Amino acid sequence: MNANESDDETLHLSAETMSALMEFYQEQEEREQKMKEIEEGNIPNNFEENWNMSQFWYTEETAKRLAEGCVKSAGSNGSIACVSTPTVFRMLKKMEHNCTLKVLEYDKRFAIYKEEFIFYDFKNPLGVPRDLCEQFDLIVVDPPYLSEDCLTKTAITVKFLMKPSAKIIVCTGSVMEELVGRLLKANKCEFEVKHAKSLSNPFMCYANYNFDDYCQN
Numbered sequence: 001m002n003a004n005e006s007d008d009e010t011l012h013l014s015a016e017t018m019s020a021l022m023e024f025y026q027e028q029e030e031r032e033q034k035m036k037e038i039e040e041g042n043i044p045n046n047f048e049e050n051w052n053m054s055q056f057w058y059t060e061e062t063a064k065r066l067a068e069g070c071v072k073s074a075g076s077n078g079s080i081a082c083v084s085t086p087t088v089f090r091m092l093k094k095m096e097h098n099c100t101l102k103v104l105e106y107d108k109r110f111a112i113y114k115e116e117f118i119f120y121d122f123k124n125p126l127g128v129p130r131d132l133c134e135q136f137d138l139i140v141v142d143p144p145y146l147s148e149d150c151l152t153k154t155a156i157t158v159k160f161l162m163k164p165s166a167k168i169i170v171c172t173g174s175v176m177e178e179l180v181g182r183l184l185k186a187n188k189c190e191f192e193v194k195h196a197k198s199l200s201n202p203f204m205c206y207a208n209y210n211f212d213d214y215c216q217n
């Protein structure tokens with residue numbers, strides 16, 4: 001192929017391809033602008049879902065009910081760890097309470113929350129700071145993948161973080177029910193978890209205590 005043929009190909013991009021390309025560049029520009037804002041320390045109103053990181057955000061309502069339930073369950077001055085649940089963490093940040101908070105997350109956009117952010121990769125379950133050992137009254141967790149490997153490793157982190165009498169809330173697909181029960185002694189709740197974009201697989205809330213008594217459906 002000579003240079004002219006190649007130029008011709010560029011010129012003959014279909015309108016459809018051209019529009020997809022323009023859309024891609026526009027989205028990229030928006031992402032870069034958002035990252036710039038984050039780097040400058042401005043907390044954005046929303047963080048777009050990144051499906052490559054298995055991000056499926058809760059609805060505002062679900063995040064609110066979970067966050068309120070977390071505060072009631074942890075008690076005043078309680079400590080709450082949001083493990084792979086940044087939406088609940090962000091809701092807790094907007095609410096009035098005296099609980100201390102940490103968000104353990106793989107997505108570094110949440111590093112904007114400075115010392116409240118702990119980088120966390122479920123593949124390295126004990127790769128979190130040692131001083132977090134047995135520090136939390138309540139842990140709310142939503143593992144990124146519906147697999148035995150992911151849940152088993154996530155459970156190791158949860159057990160590392162929890163005080164001996166800690167309360168645990170696990171939001172995950174119902175296919176994980178048996179393993180959630182076995183690893184974390186958490187049982188199905190009535191509370192309904194809803195997502196901003198509907199998921200194809202049934203999704204549930206589990207807890208090692210009666211979470212339904214602490215939240216409204």
Ligand SMILES: C[S@@+](CC[C@H](N)C(=O)[O-])C[C@H]1O[C@@H](n2cnc3c(N)ncnc32)[C@H](O)[C@@H]1O
Nearest residue numbers: 053056057058084085086087106121122142144
């Ligand atoms: C299924 S989503 C749960 C989010 C929750 N529904 C919310 O609205 O806050 C899974 C979460 O795990 C995080 N995640 C992705 N990869 C991860 C990894 N390797 N280790 C730990 N967390 C990860 C995602 O960034 C996302 O926040």
